[in-house]
Amino acid sequence: DAKTTQPDSMESTEGETVHLPCSHATISGNEYIYWYRQVPLQGPEYVTHGLQQNTTNSMAFLAIASDRKSSTLILPHVSLRDAAVYHCILRVALTATGGNNKLTFGQGTVLSVIP
Amino acid sequence: GGIITQTPKFLIGQEGQKLTLKCQQNFNHDTMYWYRQDSGKGLRLIYYSITENDLQKGDLSEGYDASREKKSSFSLTVTSAQKNEMAVFLCASSQDRGCNQAPLFGEGTRLSVL
Numbered sequence: 001d002a003k004t005t006q007p008d009s010m011e012s013t014e015g016e017t018v019h020l021p022c023s024h025a026t027i028s029g030n031e032y033i034y035w036y037r038q039v040p041l042q043g044p045e046y047v048t049h050g051l052q053q054n055t056t057n058s059m060a061f062l063a064i065a066s067d068r069k070s071s072t073l074i075l076p077h078v079s080l081r082d083a084a085v086y087h088c089i090l091r092v093a094l095t096a097t098g099g100n101n102k103l104t105f106g107q108g109t110v111l112s113v114i115p
Numbered sequence: 116g117g118i119i120t121q122t123p124k125f126l127i128g129q130e131g132q133k134l135t136l137k138c139q140q141n142f143n144h145d146t147m148y149w150y151r152q153d154s155g156k157g158l159r160l161i162y163y164s165i166t167e168n169d170l171q172k173g174d175l176s177e178g179y180d181a182s183r184e185k186k187s188s189f190s191l192t193v194t195s196a197q198k199n200e201m202a203v204f205l206c207a208s209s210q211d212r213g214c215n216q217a218p219l220f221g222e223g224t225r226l227s228v229l
Contacts (some may be wrong), residue, residue: 034217042160043119043205043220087157103148103159103207103218 003027004088009110012078020073020109022088027068032091034103035062036074042086044105047073074084075111083113117142119221121206126226130198135222136191138206147189148207148218151175158205164189193226200228 005023006007012018024033032051036044046060048055050071055062061074087108118224119140138147146165150158151171159228160173162181180192191204203225209218 019206034219036220041222043222046217046219047216103158103160105150106157107157 003104004106006086006088006106006109008052008107009112011039012115013114014079015077016090017076018075018082018111020075020086020088022072023069023070024088025091026041027090029090033062033064033068033071034089034091034107035060036089037075037082038087038108047086049091051054062072078113080113080115081098083111087111117219119206119208120209120222121204121221123224124212124222126224128193128196128226128228130196132196132226132228134193134196134226136204136206136226138189138191138221139187140206140208140219140221141187142210142219143186143209144210145186145217145221146185146209146218148209149173149179149181149191150205150207152202152203152205152223161191161204163191182201196226198228200226202226 032049034049035047036049038044047059048057050062050064063072080098085087085108089105122137134137145173148163152158159175161179163171164183167186182190202221205223207218208222210216
């Protein structure tokens, strides 16, 4: 079963900043938060990930709550190319001696962008 | 740069047929995965492999076989295709064991069963 909860869909207008929420109330201390996005006819594309601190890259800003029970993917100045299904998933950190390699995907949030 | 190549891109089969999907990666990644995606649903893990000749069952392994012949390739077999079945099969790979790199995905194999 998926351990994250996301809204089914969200809508935005080009140029706006979008906040995509994700709830993970039962997250473990050794689980990373990963975000992927997927457009039709393609596999999921990595967006960003984090453990505890907020992270930023060229694609997005990931804000992680201090209790780690929720996170928000922030997409600044969205364009039509950002329209996709956004998946928030948890992944156990791996060590040299073990860990869980599995990714568990939920249904994600369908982001629509209006011109 | 590296790439994950899935073949074929489209696969049409007959009910009861055994169908094999192939995946190759040139990242030298340790772990490879097979996921199934049905229309409007999330990805479900079928099998994964953490090294050559290793095989781990996912949540949806019944009805499938898999084989990690070498580090760079991971194949999936649908043992008996179901009538009217339509799904996308996604292969992924990741470098693990102390390097928490995000798994990367191929573009998928689209299966239709007549």
